[in-house]
Amino acid sequence: MAKSPEELAKERLARIEAAINLQEPDKVPLWGVGGDIVAAYAGITQYEFCYDYDKAVKAIEKFMRDFPFDTSMAGLMGLEGRIFCVAFSEFPDISPALSLITGPMHDVLGDKYYRYPGRELDENATPQFLGGTFMEPDEYDELIEDPVGFVAGTILPRACTNLDTPRKAMATWVRLGMECSKFFSAAGEIGRVSAELGYPPFPMGWGYSPLDIIGDFLRGVGTVVLDIYRYPDKVKKAAEALTEPITNYALYHKYMGARYAMIPLHLNEYLSPKLYNEFYWPYLKTVILKLYEEGIKPLVFFEGHHDAHLDTILELPEGWGIAYFEKTDVVKAKKVLQGHSCVMGGIPMGLLVGGTPMKIEEYIKNLLEEVKPGGGFILAPGVGTAPSETPVENMHALIEAVEKYGYY
Amino acid sequence: MQEELFNKIVNMDEEGSIKLAKEYLDRGGKPQELLEVCRRAMDAIGEKFEKGEYFLSELLLGGEIFKSIMEFVLPLLEESETTKLGTIVLGTVKDDIHSIGKDIFKAFAQAAGFEVIDLGVDVPEEKFVEAVREHKPDIVGMSCLITAGISSMKRTREALRASGLEDIKIIIGGGRVDESVKQFVGADAWSDDAARGVRICKELLGVEG
Numbered sequence A: 001m002a003k004s005p006e007e008l009a010k011e012r013l014a015r016i017e018a019a020i021n022l023q024e025p026d027k028v029p030l031w032g033v034g035g036d037i038v039a040a041y042a043g044i045t046q047y048e049f050c051y052d053y054d055k056a057v058k059a060i061e062k063f064m065r066d067f068p069f070d071t072s073m074a075g076l077m078g079l080e081g082r083i084f085c086v087a088f089s090e091f092p093d094i095s096p097a098l099s100l101i102t103g104p105m106h107d108v109l110g111d112k113y114y115r116y117p118g119r120e121l122d123e124n125a126t127p128q129f130l131g132g133t134f135m136e137p138d139e140y141d142e143l144i145e146d147p148v149g150f151v152a153g154t155i156l157p158r159a160c161t162n163l164d165t166p167r168k169a170m171a172t173w174v175r176l177g178m179e180c181s182k183f184f185s186a187a188g189e190i191g192r193v194s195a196e197l198g199y200p201p202f203p204m205g206w207g208y209s210p211l212d213i214i215g216d217f218l219r220g221v222g223t224v225v226l227d228i229y230r231y232p233d234k235v236k237k238a239a240e241a242l243t244e245p246i247t248n249y250a251l252y253h254k255y256m257g258a259r260y261a262m263i264p265l266h267l268n269e270y271l272s273p274k275l276y277n278e279f280y281w282p283y284l285k286t287v288i289l290k291l292y293e294e295g296i297k298p299l300v301f302f303e304g305h306h307d308a309h310l311d312t313i314l315e316l317p318e319g320w321g322i323a324y325f326e327k328t329d330v331v332k333a334k335k336v337l338q339g340h341s342c343v344m345g346g347i348p349m350g351l352l353v354g355g356t357p358m359k360i361e362e363y364i365k366n367l368l369e370e371v372k373p374g375g376g377f378i379l380a381p382g383v384g385t386a387p388s389e390t391p392v393e394n395m396h397a398l399i400e401a402v403e404k405y406g407y408y
Numbered sequence B: 001m002q003e004e005l006f007n008k009i010v011n012m013d014e015e016g017s018i019k020l021a022k023e024y025l026d027r028g029g030k031p032q033e034l035l036e037v038c039r040r041a042m043d044a045i046g047e048k049f050e051k052g053e054y055f056l057s058e059l060l061l062g063g064e065i066f067k068s069i070m071e072f073v074l075p076l077l078e079e080s081e082t083t084k085l086g087t088i089v090l091g092t093v094k095d096d097i098h099s100i101g102k103d104i105f106k107a108f109a110q111a112a113g114f115e116v117i118d119l120g121v122d123v124p125e126e127k128f129v130e131a132v133r134e135h136k137p138d139i140v141g142m143s144c145l146i147t148a149g150i151s152s153m154k155r156t157r158e159a160l161r162a163s164g165l166e167d168i169k170i171i172i173g174g175g176r177v178d179e180s181v182k183q184f185v186g187a188d189a190w191s192d193d194a195a196r197g198v199r200i201c202k203e204l205l206g207v208e209g
């Protein structure tokens, strides 16, 4: 007997919320997969997916229909735009809107941060975030003094050719606004389709870790790590200075109805516990706690290996949000965080791409045996972006395996 | 002085170790010996990383210190004075622009005595094939951090095969590799840890690790 979309959505939401609230749901929730596969499955190029919202929405709909995960992670393509969010952090209506920079927005900005298919890249390539070095070490003082002013006035004109003179900038901001409104109308369409297909509303905002702003957009990821050794005090003060604009930006999502906030981390894996606890965690923790206090549960994506820093999560209040792991062993993480944090992750993307349905079934069976007891667990791919050639039968096998072994 | 330099490098004293290395040469120390000290220090850093005492931050800075010292030591060394274990053609595969891990592996491979031909990032299959023809390396190293890179590696493997470069040993590394990826690609070995990767490269060539 087929369930109505409303029933399905209610059931899925209850399942996910139970896990987040550290309880046992009816079945282990299965987080969705997105990425290049969405366009590939619909038979369109990555370029079309990035630049033609009508085609993209249809591709997403097809994917959502055929791969019924508990959440849909098939969305419009965009890359990290947090530097723009910092620049606009005094404006609650604009700052959150720039969290993701799409292909058309990239064209408008003429920036050096991104490369898009059909532009700098082949039509079937994955969009690329390049980051880079846009600030010299002797500029830390300016960043510390006035982070928002420095980013808006000095960094953005350097990083975006269409912002390099005030006159060009006027036109660019207007054009960007127009692109944003197209993007949000397409996103709204996806929301409507998701509801029709029985996906629960899962209003998700964003946050970021202050030191990652410096790594991703100002100094370069590798360079900021070296800066920590070379100019420790400046790096620390700069991360501290960025904490307020980032927190404000994250909190603005409340006005958009967000109940969760995704915070992807980049530098966590690089740092020794000593450096992590000194330069990274205090500022990230502030952002997390502020969100939590305002009723938004953070979904922190601990990229890479987070093993060395697992214990620090216990400093957060019980039930603070969701700890999403990429390469950290979730079995181990769950032992450490049981009864304290909802743990998410567990499926290596390599298995989904290179494995077979049989291997996947066996893997899921074994994994669930370990992590199911006690609830508080969401099964998710270690990274949510599946490449074009991900075998369709493997994704079906994943969904079926959870159907078979996921019930409590 | 050698011991002091070794300690300075292993303890991440960037300024101090570069200064001391220069002083060592100024006082008539042999560049060959300096290279040896740096190699031992890099070994020790790699070991600490494998043991979990050191993290990527230390690998990154260690690689940077090594690079800085080599900039003034290498020109002083005669070709014959550097013992070469073998040659590695290295690159981050097509569609992937992550360079940090590849560069760390490169620094450690060089420190161990490999000559490394670095093709950069987003390297297409043809460029690997070309470089293998030109440099006749013992090993091809591919770095891969994004899932889309997994099929790039497979295609590179096939391109090498199609060009009759069947026998070349292939090692893959980077955040997206594991045993199942190794099998999918048809590589000879994998490692997501630079120090272990270097050890495996030595093993592939039958040099003690």
Ligand code: B12
Pocket: A079, A080, A126, A127, A128, A129, A130, A131, A132, A216, A221, A222, A265, A266, A267, A269, A303, A304, A305, A326, A349, A382, A383, A384, A385, B056, B059, B095, B096, B097, B098, B099, B100, B101, B102, B104, B105, B140, B141, B142, B143, B144, B145, B146, B147, B148, B171, B172, B173, B174, B175, B176, B190, B191, B192, B193, B194, B195, B197, B198
């Ligand atoms: C830093 C980083 C970046 C930097 C890269 C800077 C640079 N110049 O390298 C920036 C910000 C530019 C970036 C961009 C992007 N990134 Co990125 N990035 C990362 C991050 C946070 C760390 C990667 C890293 O440097 N790790 C540290 C290094 C030292 O580790 P490593 O490479 O594994 O190397 C070690 C070993 O593997 C080994 N090794 C490395 N190479 C080799 C080679 C051989 C032969 C051997 C033997 C050993 C070896 O030695 C090293 C030391 O031990 C990861 C998340 C994570 N923590 O893994 C995401 C991640 C890799 N990025 C990701 C993505 C999606 C992107 C982007 C597409 C866009 C985006 N959403 O941000 C773009 C563009 C990428 C592209 N098309 O190539 C995804 C990949 C997802 C996927 N499965 O495809 C990840 C996993 C993040 C995520 N979870 O979503 N990224």
